[in-house]
Amino acid sequence: MAAKIPTICSTRVSDKAKQYLDVVAKFVQEECIPADAVFEAQVGVGDARWENHPDIIDELKAKAQKLGLWNLFLPKGHYEESPGFTNLEYGLMAEWMGRSRTASEACNCAAPDTGNMEVLAKYGNDAQKKQWLRPLMEGKIRSAFLMTEPQVASSDARNIEMSICREGNEYVLNGQKWWSSGAGDPRCSLYVVMGKTGGNSKDPYRQQSVVLVPSNTPGITIHRMLSVYGLDDAPHGHGHLTFENVRVPIANMVLGEGRGFEIIQGRLGPGRIHHAMRTIGAAERALDWMLMRINDPSKTPFGKKLREHGVIMEWVARSRIEIDASRMLVLNAAITMDEQGPKAALSQIAEAKVLVPSMALTVIDRAVQAFGGAGVCQDTPLAAMWANIRTLRLADGPDEVHLAQMGRHENKRGGAVTEQIKWQQAKSEQMLKERGLLKLEPGMRIQHRTQSRL
Ligand SMILES: Cc1cc2nc3c(=O)[nH]c(=O)nc-3n(C[C@H](O)[C@H](O)[C@H](O)COP(=O)(O)OP(=O)(O)OC[C@H]3O[C@@H](n4cnc5c(N)ncnc54)[C@H](O)[C@@H]3O)c2cc1C
Secondary structure, rough: HHHHOOOOHHHHHHHHHHHHHHHHHHHHHHHHHHHHHHHHHHHHHHHHOOOOOOOOOOOOOHHHHOOOOOOOOOOOOOOOOOOEEHHHHHHHHHHOOOOOOHHHHHHHOOOOHHHHHHHHHHHHHHHHHHHHHHHHHHOOOOOEEOOOOOOOOOOOOOOOOOOEEEEEEEEEEEEEEEEEEEEOOOOOOEEEEEEEOOOOOOHHHHHHEEEEEEOOOOEEEEEEEEOEOOOOOOOOOOEEEEEEEEEEEEHHEEEOOOOHHHHHHHHHHHHHHHHHHHHHHHHHHHHHHHHHOOOOOOOOOHHHHHHOOOHHHHHHHHHHHHEEEEEEEEHHHHHHHHHOOOOOOHHHHHHHHHHHHHHHHHHHHHHHHHHHHHHHOOOOOOHHHHHHHHHHHOOOOOHHHHHHHHHHHHHHHHHHHHHHHHHHHHHHHHHHHHHHOOOOOHHHHHHHHHHHHH
């Protein structure tokens, strides 16, 4: 709630955002979290899991719209439809949404639609906006973002092979995609597809393009839905698809041939902040569950409540410290993005992208441990939460790619700091000399005293 805004950024949060934050918090706590179980039950079992649309989502969407909690993620100043919140303000709201399975979708703030809407709003032409952005913003359809391919190392997007060849007034797409999140949902009508138009450019960053493909276009086959640690994530799902001579009009190209890298980079900045804040919300919820378990009077291993065992209090304290520290890092990235633009925030966003999922996995794991066997089964949200958040170390690029970039960036200071340290050492030598002192080394002092007594 508004009272939980970290002091360091509270003056940057408007009164309007503070009010909304309270409404979001109440909506998530009192409507969405209780509805999560209804959602799971309505998804059902077997093949029906990919056909059912849980009605509870529509009920929640209607409530969210009535409360004004709709498309909150669209940043202030960029889009006329934006409700007018900064990345910082929306980040605080996303934290609440991250506590529930249904909350983000209920407020039309769920990935991958949010990223796809930003692509359309930022780079789409009027016709593309009318056809796709409008129904997405109204929450009438859903979408997927198709970049990753099974046959190549897709963490390096230059490797993407899906061919997009121009034939007359059409583009013809051939290739395969996997980890197409959201492709399982019967309401998923749009695929935002990245592939190679190649062209004559020798620059590997100018060979990829982004094309809009209606999901019912002939030639597309969904072969299977991939599981995440055995969970199917239905009805959203993660599809493995092939495209065989899939034809779309040339008007479906976004921004222009060879502009794919530009588009995906623009898509990911705010999205990573949203993911990170939702993940912090999940960590908070895991800590709530841990507190419930360690105060349970019916569980007294070795004659004491769990909270009376010292190590458990250390888990609680460490979790609090780690969550709070991570939140600061993410909100700082959001502020930089708001005040200096996405480019200035790049390395802070990468720091958040790497740190937050690892932090949350540690907190969730402590909560799992506190629950004993119950922690790894379906009786708490913890096991599913862990599986979901573990994937964030891969999705949107694996940790190692971000770490390699950050390492290279940090190491640019290598030459300058070496020079500075050497200069400081030389100056120390000089200062010692001027004062007739010897540089003190371990053991020297005792040796001197012994010598002087003799
Ligand atoms: C649940 C989930 C949802 C996803 N949703 C989507 C989606 O909606 N759309 C989409 O297009 N993709 C999606 N992805 C795919 C995800 O973005 C890719 O899995 C990720 O980018 C890694 O690509 P890859 O799987 O091809 O692994 P590879 O590129 O083969 O990489 C494998 C491993 O190599 C290592 N590695 C890579 N680069 C380096 C480096 N520079 N230094 C050191 N080690 C390195 C890393 O450990 C990495 O995990 C999703 C993935 C998951 C798990």
